[in-house]
Amino acid sequence: MSAVDDEADMCCAACGIKQLDNIKLKNCTACHLVKYCSVECQKNHRKQHKKECKKRMAELRDELLFKQPESSHFGxxxxxxxxxxxxxxxxxxxxxxxxxxxxxxxxxxxxxxxxxxxxxxxxxxxxxxxxxxxxxxxxxxxxxxxGNLTAIRQKGCEAKIVHNYGRAMELLTKAANMGDAVAHCELANMYGFGGGVEKDTKKAVYHWEEAAIRGNPEARFNLGVNAARNSKFDRAVKHWIIAASQGYDLALEKLTEWYHMGTVRKEDLTSALRAHQAAIDSTKSPQREEAATADRSC
Missing domain, CATH: 3.30.40 (Herpes Virus-1)
Known part of the structure; x- marks a missing residue:
């Protein structure tokens, strides 16, 4: 950062007043690119700053969205x-x-x-x-x-299964507001595919993104499908690579299909294959193998 930029960063973007001991500047709460000395100055400067603010917010959203989750939503x-x-x-x-x-x-x-x-x-x-x-x-x-989160989500899913969509929306929204990835994905699917509610792609994408950020690979896969439909092919591939690295089979199938079409690079598919297998291997244990064998023998 240059000296000029550094000095500008310490001034109110609206009125230009410098930060002093008795004047504390606060970042724009949305993008953190500029500072203001008061709420009034922030409101007055909104028209000039709106475009830059929205662009930076979108960049921050993508940084969060395409960050590889540490684990799946189930933990x-x-x-x-x-x-x-x-x-x-x-x-x-x-x-x-x-x-x-x-x-x-x-x-x-x-x-x-x-x-x-x-x-x-x-x-x-x-x-x-x-x-x-x-x-x-x-x-x-x-x-x-x-108020158990899992119980609320389960009740919402049960209501959806029996087509009690009003109750399903109420409970799944409550669970989503508590940060549940599955609830976000279920809401997104309802909005995206018209399950009991009017289709709303904007709301569907929002909930798929919230679920994906929290590690839900189904939501991540659906974001890729939506991106592909809108000809955002690089974005679609990014989503599917992350979903495949979480062990999601459909994402790996889609990457393989697009590789044969010439849309996905060989190195990306190879990396996704290895990450997919690593994700599956990470969930294995002797006890789980024993349980699976016992189930097959029943």
Missing amino acids: DCPICFVPLSIDINKSALSSCCGVFICDGCSYANQMKDARSKRDPVCPFCRQPYASSNAEAERNAMKLFKA
């Missing part, structure tokens, strides 16, 4: 601390505590209970498992009323 199993698979069918939700546990830990706990001939208990909270569907529903309702 790690709270028992073995191995990343949970993005395949929800490989985890079990405990109605007693509202926690997702990997199949490996769930199976190991079942075997331990069987050997000790004790009543089955949750491996996380150690409370007895529900003895019936009715009891499991009562447990889930207790969590829901207590």
Whole structure:
């Protein structure tokens, strides 16, 4: 930064007053590019600054959006601390505590209970498992009323399945406002595909982006599809590479398809293949392999 730029940075962008001991300047809350001495000055300067502000906001949004997430939206199993698979069918939700546990830990706990001939208990909270569907529903309702995020999202998803879209929107919006990636993705799908609500691509993209930022690969894949439909091919490929690196099969299939079309570079596909396999391998454990083998033998 030059001396002139540095001096300008220490002045109010509207009135030009310098920052002194008794005058504190504050950054534009949206872009942080300029400073103001008061809310009034910020309002007065809005017309001149609006275009630059929106451009910088879009750049900041993309920086956040295309940052590789540290893990998937499901995180790690709270028992073995191995990343949970993005395949929800490989985890079990405990109605007693509202926690997702990997199949490996769930199976190991079942075997331990069987050997000790004790009543089955949750491996996380150690409370007895529900003895019936009715009891499991009562447990889930207790969590829901207590404001448990997972329970709220699950109720929203259940409402969507039975086409109670008004209730689904209410609960999924509540869960999304609490930061839930799955809820954001479900809302995006409703807006994007017209599931019970009027299609609204702008709202769909917003919720897909929020879900993707939080590590949801399905939302990331859908962003790629939307980008491709709008001829933003480089953007689509970026999304699919990240989704593939999270172990999302459809993204890898799309990259492979576009490679044969000449749209994706060989080095990008090779990197995505390796990252995809690494993501899958990171969710493996001896206990999970044992559980999968036991399931196949049933």
